[in-house]
Amino acid sequence: MTHETIVALAALGVAGQVVAGLLVLAAALRLAGLRGPLEGLRSAIWGYELWLAFAVAAVATGGSLFFSEIAHFVPCELCWYQRICMYPLAIVTLLAALANDHRVARYLLPLPFVGAGVSVYHLLVENGVVKQTQACLVSAPGGCAVKWIDEFGYVTIPTLALTGFLLLAELLLLAATEGSGATVAEDA
Numbered sequence: 001m002t003h004e005t006i007v008a009l010a011a012l013g014v015a016g017q018v019v020a021g022l023l024v025l026a027a028a029l030r031l032a033g034l035r036g037p038l039e040g041l042r043s044a045i046w047g048y049e050l051w052l053a054f055a056v057a058a059v060a061t062g063g064s065l066f067f068s069e070i071a072h073f074v075p076c077e078l079c080w081y082q083r084i085c086m087y088p089l090a091i092v093t094l095l096a097a098l099a100n101d102h103r104v105a106r107y108l109l110p111l112p113f114v115g116a117g118v119s120v121y122h123l124l125v126e127n128g129v130v131k132q133t134q135a136c137l138v139s140a141p142g143g144c145a146v147k148w149i150d151e152f153g154y155v156t157i158p159t160l161a162l163t164g165f166l167l168l169a170e171l172l173l174l175a176a177t178e179g180s181g182a183t184v185a186e187d188a
Helices: 002-031 036-045 049-070 077-099 102-108 110-126 134-139 157-179
Strands: none
Touching (some): 002 036, 002 049, 049 077, 049 157, 077 102, 077 134, 077 157, 102 110, 102 157, 110 157
């Protein structure tokens, strides 16, 4: 069951990467003057940005708890920093979605940005680009460079975290812009 859950989480991660990529592409097209794709995406998820952000944060939080509590993977120091950025998002995005309060999105944005930065650094350590610190070596068996999972040839725990943080940043950006009084019709 553990392996099947890991594969399912990795598959969700790949799906999340596709969605994150489509959102980035739509934003890039918007910057190039083509408003249609981003506006279509915005209108498709209008009112659900915070619920989607909650779903991403809840799955990421649940996945990290699965890895440590069920699969018994020991979280390293960098994993803990990523958790510090992710766990509050699961709670606060739920509360914001329940209250339909889009204003809070702009205050939550630093968490996924910092978490994404830690995830990128963790990927660099994991792949030997950056040498791990002594604190990493002490924090978990093998340190921060251990690849506890490696699905589809590239999906590791920091890859999943980075995917979650990027999706959260994109969804919170959409929620923050829509919650500021702007509507899809006004931007067109």
